[in-house]
Amino acid sequence: MSSTESLLTREQRPLPATPTRPYSEELGAPPLPTIEKDKPTWISRFTTDVVSDLRSTQWKTLGKWYLLGFWTYCLFTTAVVLPVYLYLIGMSSFPFEGLIETGLRSPGCLPNDAFDARSTTYNIFDPSGFFQITHGFGDLTFTQVKVIDLIWDIMVGRGGQTMLAYFSWKAFSTYFWLSMSTQPITYNSFWAIFLDRQPSLVGIYRVIRDFVSHQARRSKSIMIFVPFSMLFVLVFPIMMSAMTGYRPNLAGFVADTTNSLIPFEKFVLAAYVLHDGERVGYGRDFVVPFMFGVPFFEIRKQMTKTLGRSEAFQLTDDGYFAEASVRVCEQWRYREACELPWNVSQYVEQYGFYGLDNKTGKPAKIRTTWKGEFIPEPSLNISAFYIPPGSYFGHGWTDPETKTTPFADSSNLALNIQGTNTLYTLDYVQEHGSCQQQKSYQWGFSFLQVFLMAILLLIWTSGTYFTWLKAHKTLEKQVQLDEVDKEVPSEFKSALTFASTVQFEMAMAGKEKPELSLTNGQLHSAIQRDLHGGRIMSTTSEITTNIPEQYNPMKEIWSLCKRRWFIFPALVFTTLCMTTLVLLPIMTFFVAGAIVLIPLHTGFVFAISIGSTSRSRGFFAWAGFIGMLIGAVVGLMVITRGGA
Template sequence: MSDSAEPEFGDAYELLTTSPTLPKSHSRTQRTTYTELKRQVAADLRSSQWGRGGVCFSMVIWVCFLVQTIILLCFFGSFSEYDTQWCPPDDVFRMTVSSGKNVRAAGAALFGIKDFFQITLAFGSLTFTQARCIDLFWDIAVGRGGQLILVFCLWKAFSAHVRKSMHAGPVSYHTYRLAFINDTPMLWSTLWFLRDIVTKRSGRSRGTMAFLATAMLFALAFPILVSAMTGYRADRMAFIEDERQSLTAANRFRSIAYIIHDGARILDTDKFIVPFIAEFTMGVTSRTELSWNLIGPVKCNNFEGGHYCNPLAFAASKYAQDYGFFGLNTTTRERIDRETLWNGTIVPRPALNISAFYFPNGSQLFGREWVDPRTSTRPFGGEERDLRLAVPGFSNRTFSVDNMIQHGICHPQDTYQWGFSFLQVFIVANLLLVWTMGVWLVWLKAHSSLLDSKFRVPSTYQAILALAENIQSQFGPGRDVEPEKLDQHVATELDGGRISIPDATPLPNISALKLMGRWIKRNGGWFVGLFLLTAYVAVGWIYTPLLPYVTLVVFDITVMFALVVGRTRQSRLWMLFGGGVVALIVGLCVLAALGPSVWIYFGILAGAKGW
């Protein structure tokens, strides 16, 4: 295959602007050698207009980033019941018990309108100075910097659309000045532009002009929106107060599986508390729970699903299954008066006195189905409120759920957290996506219509000269107007003025949606793959080990690059192959930079999840 082979997909920019149809490549039926494929890839890279291709590539990356952000926010919002905040923004201690699950922080509803102005996604443990500096940096870098980018992109689309509108009819002086002389929309100029739309002075396509005016208002308000959705707050820590008015951190408590009442016979103390497996500890999401328990419990292979568990919980479960609870013989209802076996150790008679409180449905530990021979009831298969919690190794005192809720308090700390208002971030992300797609389609339609036009966007001084000549011609020769009254004369006598392109020829009416739809249709399979990969990258970090995840992120960017630059299926596949190698190398470099401790952590975590 030669370099001049006709493209199968077409350059992204070219197809979006000029090509209504592109001939199909016959490369499917042609046997392509490695040398020809390499030449084909090189030809695609050389033929790409990197300035225009860079715009398309940046656009695809930005849209994918916004889509990923929205998917991630929806994912978090749907699981907001697993909020990690014992002390949500209202500083009221909250905890709850879910049916058959675990005791956890009740947190705040991320989509709750009452928390619209609260910082519901907070991070870090910062000093006041650090939190304040982060907030200022965000306002300047993201707020003002983002506004500059939005204004630049909006001005490009707006000037192209006004240029296209001038082929169909005149526009007002103000609209012309805003498009070609004032390259930054200001509040008053935007309001005057809205007036031109209402009074039909802005040319045709009033719907598009109205959208552009709304987009200008959004760009002007962007720093305010970005600043409003972030902030910092004093950190709060949850404590449980006992009858002696001493405080214990809430995150130290663990759900109790068993209590060995005569534990001193085999362990350290009587009334020895045995915590549950990690999946039923007092915590939040499973990954957080596992990270809390990696230093103590080990993997319990005897349970399906590879849960982390307390080895003593398994030992107590096995002992209770063999000898019963309370050391009772299920037949005689009397205490077993013989030697027993605890975790491979012989225990002198009588049997150990072990009891429990509550086992959720599906628990792998023995006890829920045990029948007390004295009462013929199942004492450990009751309601969730029967669950008890304690601080293992700290105190023999146990707390019921109701007792913890009643005595839970939130104390302010000397540190601060910086973060976001979840609902505001969600709204701004969706508005940004709508703004981006709308401005992109306006620019695409105008630019596609103007490809064959000889009229180009004038420079600032050219626009000033053209405007001055037009004003002079409309006022008539020899007319002298005082400078301070010029604005009044333009507004009254000229009704805002009109300016158009001399001898303008009608432009073809090209639908931007059809252009975009044609490109998506021709690249349908690639778009489906890109969407699925992008969606997984958005939420896959929760389930995927570090190396595969970093590799997928880099590979996702490679797919975007191949979609924009590659013109044939073969060249795209080779770009994906090269990008896959680069992605793997980047993943290995990131893993090597993090060090052996992170390898061990993710290795154990992968084993726990069954990867």
């Protein structure tokens, strides 16, 4: 008995607990029903799973995976998915006014500086555009484009090289430190990888030479990838500088019959001629444009946007041109522009061309109606140029005398400077047109070089990541996770390891320790002569020659895909969302891409990386999808309001 209990009296001590019956049982009444706790609803289960996953998330690690996934996905879309998508839908020839709509490039001037009055499409894979600024923007002064170019070279060129060199060193140093446990490397390779972090031609040559000399001991993929990566990092600033640049803005002009330069934007597409137009308030031989007040280049651009096909601008492709013309005229902003040609079309459909009756082919000496008003006989003398089928009346009209359809011949297409009666054929405009430099400049890049850079960056990213992942995961089997980075030598530890190894091998070869008084040439000769280039292995106690089976990244990825089966459909869906935006203007493309991709990518990354249950994974995926829809709706509202 404790001292505390001894101080208590018998009455003060607690009585032993005895089982008691409910009061209702003592009275003989039926027992009271037990109250069960409510089962959790599906909302509470969702909330519990999501909150639990968010609380257990390592945000720093998640951020790294988010950036890596975003970077890799953008490269994959640009380098692989986008070209395949363009090839499958037959749009390797983009309407450049839709893809890169700067608002500054003059109509008729293609991205390769050539004048083309027939088409506004440009083959983005044309080799002639490799060193051309095919995608430019801005109405800038020379000073402004120079500043932009300088900032690009420093921030993206040199800054990007520094980042690539750092990540390459992290991956290769870890891999070779693992490899050195069983296979020594030469002093040259150790120096190039662990000490000289900045790639150089000499270092690349030494690494390639050592790999070739010891190719039986090395992984062939590593033998190829390491020199490639070093060379890529070395030339990265040069490639980034070559793919961008500046040039003067261009304007399209056409020399008329007096050799005066007329802006191409003043040319309109001619449809009809009112030979006696003074009878209805117009001048003699009044040329009726295809769309009144709308330049020829604007018609082409709107027709391409309406159909979404490059063939819409090919004037010999009758069906597409005609279908687009009807749709464009139905738009509210072009109804007034189409009013006059539609009136002419209805008139000639009812009364005929050239003042002839459509049925008899004789002069129609009858009273006719023009815009609801009667005009005395004879009927108006109206002729036409090339009329696409399905647009205005005239394409299928048959001349009663010649039994031909003159207005169905696309060679009769004519252009006109609005306000004059002078007509020009398309061949004349094409032959006498040119692109003239303006005072302002634009800054941009070459699509082919960007495409090539995306492929190289995708290869470098994949190879570097798999190299690091394989070495890092294998080292974790021998060294604690927080000790991996400490065991890989860098900076002073690399220098100390290198110096001690040289001294040790010199002693083992029976030579005296190298003195500091030796020159670089003498020390190099001694190493080549006595040590045959030298060999260095990792001497860390934790990393032994008994290395277990190395980590296989592809097996891990396949296992992840089986556990997270929705990864592939998510990637396909996101890719389709991005690739369908390529017809937008460049700034709208980037904004729309950010609106669509960022919420969707965030939801999928959360679902894949931190979702531990199907409920939480579904919540994150749907949250990303809904965020994408909200952003898309808001973006469409902004774009529509801006277009209005």
